[in-house]
Amino acid sequence: MRDRTIDDFLTRLAARVPAPGGGAVAALHAAQAAALVGRVARHSTGEGYAGHRDTLAWVATEADRLREDALRLAQADTAAFTAVAEAHELPQDTEEARAARAVGIARALAAAATPPAEVIGVAQVVVELAEELLPVANRTVIGDVAAAAEAARAAATTARVKVEINLGGVRDELVYGELTAAAARVPTLVARAERLTAAVREQIAA
Structure with a gap:
């Protein structure tokens, strides 16, 4: 994911290949938001922001960490859906093979639900960082606070759909509960x- 150009990523996204797909897109929304x-x-530096220097430095550091986390999740999602496609290709010429294939698909789907659930957390x-930033941000770039919020919302709502799609393959009750709890946080986030x-x-219009 890190080494591809934007054009290469979009070309693969549009292609008939297992991944990347919507989960990777959700993660990249989160990375862009961060x-x-x-x-x-x-951009909020200088004497006018001296009283908020510590907060701004903390926000910048946390944003960098979250961007890295989101990129990692984009890669994890791509790998997970490749594994789902591979599980579907397992042999099913005997009863035992069909049973093993069903188990493999279920496990792959459960694993595929995890990265988008983590994207919701990111x-x-x-x-939360954008909320901290808004009152102290440089007014000349305040539009990017809204852009970050909108990108984070897109990340969460897209990731929720990907979680829900894969819930049918989750057999572990604890994992199922964790995934549904992650999805349930999305309306408040939105x-x-x-x-x-x-x-x-409102500030722009004032």
Whole structure:
């Protein structure tokens, strides 16, 4: 994921291949959201922001960490869905083979639900950082706070769909509960992102 150009990624995304797909897109939404938060924090420097220096430095550092996490999850999602495709290709010429194939597919689907669930967590923290940033951010780049919120919202809502798609393959009750809990956090996250965007738009219009 790191070494591909944007054009190469989009070409593969549009191709008839197992991955990348929507899960990787969700992770990249989250990575872009984190990068935008880091951008705003780094543009909020100088004497006028001296009283918030520690907060801004912390936000920038956390945003960098989240960007790395999201990129890792994009790669993990791609690998997971490649494994799902490979499981579907397992032999099914005997009863035993068919049983083994079913188990393999179920395990692969369960594994494929994990990266998007983690993307939701990344998106949530990005929104929290954006909330911290908004009151102290440089007004000339405040639009990027809203852009970050919207990208995080897209990450979360897209990831939720990918989690839900794969829940049918999850047999472990504990894992199932963790995944459904992650998906259940999305409406609150969406509402917070919407409030951030609305607040930015109000400041722009003022």
